[in-house]
Amino acid sequence: MQPFKLFLPESFEEAIGLMKEHGAKPISGGTAVTTLIKEKIFQPTVMVNLRKLEKDHAFIVEEKGQIKIGALTTLRAIETSDIVRKNHPVVSDCLSKIASIRIRNVATIGGNLAHADPDLDLPPVLAGLDAHIDIIGEEGERSMDIKEFIQGYYETDLKEGELIKSISIPIIPDRKGIYLKHRALSEADWPCVGVAAFIDDSPGSVPRVFINSVADTPIMQVEGVEDAFSEGITTESIDKVGELAANQCEPIGDARGSVWYKRKMAGEFTIRALREITGVGDSLI
Amino acid sequence: MSTQIPIIEQDKKVEKSGTIGRHTLRLDGESKVTGTVAYTDDLPFEGYYAEVIRSNIPHGEIISISTEAAEAIPGVVAVVTGDDLKNADWISPYVGPAFRDQPVLAIEKVRYVGEPVAAVIAERPDIASLAATEVVVECNKLRSVTDVNRARKKTAPILHESGDSAAVFEDLATVHRSEEPNVAYTYELKVGDIEKGFEDADVVLEGEYATPMVQHTHLEPFVTVASYNVSNNSFKIITGNQTPHFVRREIARIFDIPSSKVEVEVPQMGGAFGSRTYVRIEPLVAALSRVVEAPVKLRQTSSESFDTSVRDGTQTRVKTGVTNDGDVIAQEVEVIWDSGAYADISPRKVKKAGYTAPGAYDIPNVKVVSKSTYTNKPPGVAYRGFGVAQTAWAVESHMDDVAKEIGMDPVELRIRNITQDGGTYNGVPIEPHGAPQCLQAVIDEVDWFGSELKPEEPKRSHIKKGRGVAVTLKATITPSTSEAIVLLDCDGSVNVITGGTEVGQGIITTLAQITADGLGIGIEYINVNTPNTNSAPFNTSTTSSRSTFHLGNAILRAIDELKGQLIDIVVEKQGIESKEVTVEGGLVKSPLGEESIGSVVSSYFVGGGGTLIGKGYFSTEASSGDRYASAFWMTGATYAEVSVDTRTGKYTIDKWVNSADCGKAIDPIRCEGQILGAAVQALGHTMSEEMVFESGQQVNKSLLDYKVPAIGDVPKVSKVIVVESGDPNGPHGAKGVGESNTVTVPPAIGNAIQNACGARVTELPITPDKVLKAIEEGI
Numbered sequence A: 001m002q003p004f005k006l007f008l009p010e011s012f013e014e015a016i017g018l019m020k021e022h023g024a025k026p027i028s029g030g031t032a033v034t035t036l037i038k039e040k041i042f043q044p045t046v047m048v049n050l051r052k053l054e055k056d057h058a059f060i061v062e063e064k065g066q067i068k069i070g071a072l073t074t075l076r077a078i079e080t081s082d083i084v085r086k087n088h089p090v091v092s093d094c095l096s097k098i099a100s101i102r103i104r105n106v107a108t109i110g111g112n113l114a115h116a117d118p119d120l121d122l123p124p125v126l127a128g129l130d131a132h133i134d135i136i137g138e139e140g141e142r143s144m145d146i147k148e149f150i151q152g153y154y155e156t157d158l159k160e161g162e163l164i165k166s167i168s169i170p171i172i173p174d175r176k177g178i179y180l181k182h183r184a185l186s187e188a189d190w191p192c193v194g195v196a197a198f199i200d201d202s203p204g205s206v207p208r209v210f211i212n213s214v215a216d217t218p219i220m221q222v223e224g225v226e227d228a229f230s231e232g233i234t235t236e237s238i239d240k241v242g243e244l245a246a247n248q249c250e251p252i253g254d255a256r257g258s259v260w261y262k263r264k265m266a267g268e269f270t271i272r273a274l275r276e277i278t279g280v281g282d283s284l285i
Numbered sequence B: 001m002s003t004q005i006p007i008i009e010q011d012k013k014v015e016k017s018g019t020i021g022r023h024t025l026r027l028d029g030e031s032k033v034t035g036t037v038a039y040t041d042d043l044p045f046e047g048y049y050a051e052v053i054r055s056n057i058p059h060g061e062i063i064s065i066s067t068e069a070a071e072a073i074p075g076v077v078a079v080v081t082g083d084d085l086k087n088a089d090w091i092s093p094y095v096g097p098a099f100r101d102q103p104v105l106a107i108e109k110v111r112y113v114g115e116p117v118a119a120v121i122a123e124r125p126d127i128a129s130l131a132a133t134e135v136v137v138e139c140n141k142l143r144s145v146t147d148v149n150r151a152r153k154k155t156a157p158i159l160h161e162s163g164d165s166a167a168v169f170e171d172l173a174t175v176h177r178s179e180e181p182n183v184a185y186t187y188e189l190k191v192g193d194i195e196k197g198f199e200d201a202d203v204v205l206e207g208e209y210a211t212p213m214v215q216h217t218h219l220e221p222f223v224t225v226a227s228y229n230v231s232n233n234s235f236k237i238i239t240g241n242q243t244p245h246f247v248r249r250e251i252a253r254i255f256d257i258p259s260s261k262v263e264v265e266v267p268q269m270g271g272a273f274g275s276r277t278y279v280r281i282e283p284l285v286a287a288l289s290r291v292v293e294a295p296v297k298l299r300q301t302s303s304e305s306f307d308t309s310v311r312d313g314t315q316t317r318v319k320t321g322v323t324n325d326g327d328v329i330a331q332e333v334e335v336i337w338d339s340g341a342y343a344d345i346s347p348r349k350v351k352k353a354g355y356t357a358p359g360a361y362d363i364p365n366v367k368v369v370s371k372s373t374y375t376n377k378p379p380g381v382a383y384r385g386f387g388v389a390q391t392a393w394a395v396e397s398h399m400d401d402v403a404k405e406i407g408m409d410p411v412e413l414r415i416r417n418i419t420q421d422g423g424t425y426n427g428v429p430i431e432p433h434g435a436p437q438c439l440q441a442v443i444d445e446v447d448w449f450g451s452e453l454k455p456e457e458p459k460r461s462h463i464k465k466g467r468g469v470a471v472t473l474k475a476t477i478t479p480s481t482s483e484a485i486v487l488l489d490c491d492g493s494v495n496v497i498t499g500g501t502e503v504g505q506g507i508i509t510t511l512a513q514i515t516a517d518g519l520g521i522g523i524e525y526i527n528v529n530t531p532n533t534n535s536a537p538f539n540t541s542t543t544s545s546r547s548t549f550h551l552g553n554a555i556l557r558a559i560d561e562l563k564g565q566l567i568d569i570v571v572e573k574q575g576i577e578s579k580e581v582t583v584e585g586g587l588v589k590s591p592l593g594e595e596s597i598g599s600v601v602s603s604y605f606v607g608g609g610g611t612l613i614g615k616g617y618f619s620t621e622a623s624s625g626d627r628y629a630s631a632f633w634m635t636g637a638t639y640a641e642v643s644v645d646t647r648t649g650k651y652t653i654d655k656w657v658n659s660a661d662c663g664k665a666i667d668p669i670r671c672e673g674q675i676l677g678a679a680v681q682a683l684g685h686t687m688s689e690e691m692v693f694e695s696g697q698q699v700n701k702s703l704l705d706y707k708v709p710a711i712g713d714v715p716k717v718s719k720v721i722v723v724e725s726g727d728p729n730g731p732h733g734a735k736g737v738g739e740s741n742t743v744t745v746p747p748a749i750g751n752a753i754q755n756a757c758g759a760r761v762t763e764l765p766i767t768p769d770k771v772l773k774a775i776e777e778g779i
Ligand SMILES: Cc1cc2nc3c(=O)[nH]c(=O)nc-3n(C[C@H](O)[C@H](O)[C@H](O)COP(=O)(O)OP(=O)(O)OC[C@H]3O[C@@H](n4cnc5c(N)ncnc54)[C@H](O)[C@@H]3O)c2cc1C
Pocket: A025, A026, A027, A028, A029, A030, A031, A032, A033, A034, A035, A050, A071, A097, A098, A099, A100, A103, A106, A107, A108, A109, A110, A111, A112, A113, A114, A115, A119, A120, A121, A122, A158, A162, A163, A164, A165, A188, A189, A190, A191
């Protein structure tokens, strides 16, 4: 590893200034970025460490019908938060399946979402909860839906000099969700395919399905679900949505599974997740 | 003269230890748990750092290597290439335990992606690493071959024109290069009349099975420090290596200096599993140190371990002739080994694993053909199980296929054909080995014949349950030598010096237990060294699960010699007959009284101290005639119970039982650790481990993508059975126990999956993808 200069700003403003001045990238927990450095994929000369922002930006609060989480909050803190567990157990559950406790103890939510790896577990779950990303930059602050924020393979809507400041998850008491993580190689591995499905407890609500690891973003939303369920939710129509999921995804074959397999699993876990949240058909998990 | 011999104060603490068979806390345990143990890289070091430049093509002729840009970087001391070594008059730059086919740095040709072609030496590691990116290697690409079947075709590119035999080891003295293209060595075994055996059989079944290249993934990467001393043309090498005496011999040979001028020190190691055998990076680091006449350290990353040493892949064809009653009367096994670009120890592996390729079964007609093949991939070396894991994957899977074909219970088929303890094997008598006891232990534990698995309720009919078993028989390295020196100080404490290395297996504690018991003193009085070849006597290797058996025997002999000296001293002092004197419980006892061993030593020497020295040599004999020699046999069995999700191909291991015969457990808990550790390592081979190559490039060359098992993968219901059959030649009846279950786990799980859902995956690892495909294709 080549040595690089590390700045330790105390505020977002200072961090943004340093990033601009040195054309530098930020580092939070460092779990993603250091592996890229060690693999020599990324060779920085200057980095801006956000660790000292933890003081003010590692928090989880309930305000205005939302859960607001500071960018420097660790995944483990979110996983074990009562506020999160009470309102959105699906988030706690999803986090408990990411990497290991050691990683979750240092990895931050800001770093996780900015990383935008198509295999990330959390984004499909946050998509189903209509979470917003709060961004801060020189020009001020803006907020956007996570589905627009993550744009492609390791790509987000963040402009140069912008940082994630916090995320906001609406509290939606009648929304029911599930995240199914299918691992192919080891229980401590990234997903082969992960499926998040949500439904609202209101008449005529149509489930939504988001899948990671099968496209260039971790949020592939299955389309045509409304049509498929137009005659009602039955095991047959659930199977049909499974087929839509399998057909719509564009996985890359790797050690976790061939294209054939990942496609099949996208379909299978869509069926499983939908059976769970709708209560239609026998459970397959 | 008083007949009352005073016992010195200190010795009151000495008590009869009797620790054989009892759990003893590891002497190195605390330092490892608290992270204070010093591995090679943790030792104080002052000197230069090296970084290796590696080939990025699988096969090519080196046209030029430009080093100027790297040399111009401030802090760079030298850049060394294969040509520099080839042209130097101070080194013969080829190494290898069987054939000297491997250059210290690539010379003229590169033969695999990742092969070292040059090295930068610099004042700081980051400078070395930066400079390494400035070295430009220009190659003329040659056709490459990564598949063992294509490699053996006449049209295939040839990796090695010639290969000198190293002639270091007796069992490899007659090993010659094969005539077949790219075949390093062919081993053949013929027992009985194979053709007639197949004619007499009621059913003949054939199958093909494969294993990929995998890596040892020891957590401590390769680190070596070499210091060349120009004033007396000598080397000091500190390295994590399982064969320090071979390193000494090889370094002495390539630099043409006496072996006494090569000091090899081996600190504790963070795992090895066969990867650190013979020489790895030591010759390179020694050569670099010779170039700059200063200490040089090379510390590789764990990704570079994949470039350095791997386990051979295999393709195996098994053909079995069986009667309707289940007597296996003929078996033909052809194993083609993907040994990578250099032979290393492959000839021995191919021979030994070839000999036991027919598994643990006594079959009257056998034919084995076992071929080590060169391909443009990293070199295959020793790996826990030494090839038997690969052959057993084939034969133990095949045994279940045979059982299915003739409609017999697979365990019944095994019991019917297993070689008896002290029966015959490959047509010749075999010493007691414990294979039937290991198999019996697991089937008794689960009541195989008296119980059935309860299927899932109809609502969960997509989950299918199954169970499977596998058993193994494996030889150990033979002939070999171990020596020990036991130093008894006048305070009654003892230093044990051997060439045995601590790779994490606990050998230090085991040897201390054997010594404590032998002298009847507490283990707290004993120190067991980590080796330094300047003082440690010869030891062939810390491999093949041989250390407890061989070093233990050498220590027992050293203790006998020591006791003889103690008795002689007392006999002389007291003027009595030696048969009246005994050494027990840390005391020398005679009719005139008893004296602690320490005070006997102290009374013998003057000048403030003295050391009594016992030495013990232990060697085993080579095979002769028809008889296949193995100092002892390793045996074990695994039972696995699985649930297969037939809609995803994913399986969980609901329960497993692993047994292995250790002869006699010097420490039962450490034996369990070895058995379970082997099993968990093999869980990786079963579920996930595979070095994936695309056009000769390994695409998952990092622990991020190459998945080893995590704690969550280990079956929650687990039983380990330590079988103690009592080896007639082992110290206290003990023998090696570290490998059997790396062999038996994959086929036991594969058999359980087949039993559950009919799917037979023939190629490791058994991924959900392959299981689902097999289910859908009805295989
Ligand atoms: C061994 C291992 C296993 C893993 N397994 C899983 C898994 O199973 N599932 C899964 O989903 N993930 C997994 N991960 C990924 C893990 O979730 C991410 O590494 C982690 O969430 C990143 O957070 P961090 O704070 O460490 O980010 P960092 O490494 O600090 O940063 C990551 C990226 O985000 C940028 N960044 C950091 N903070 C901000 C900010 N506030 N605003 C804008 N940009 C920012 C950085 O510049 C960098 O590009 C694994 C990681 C490891 C190392």
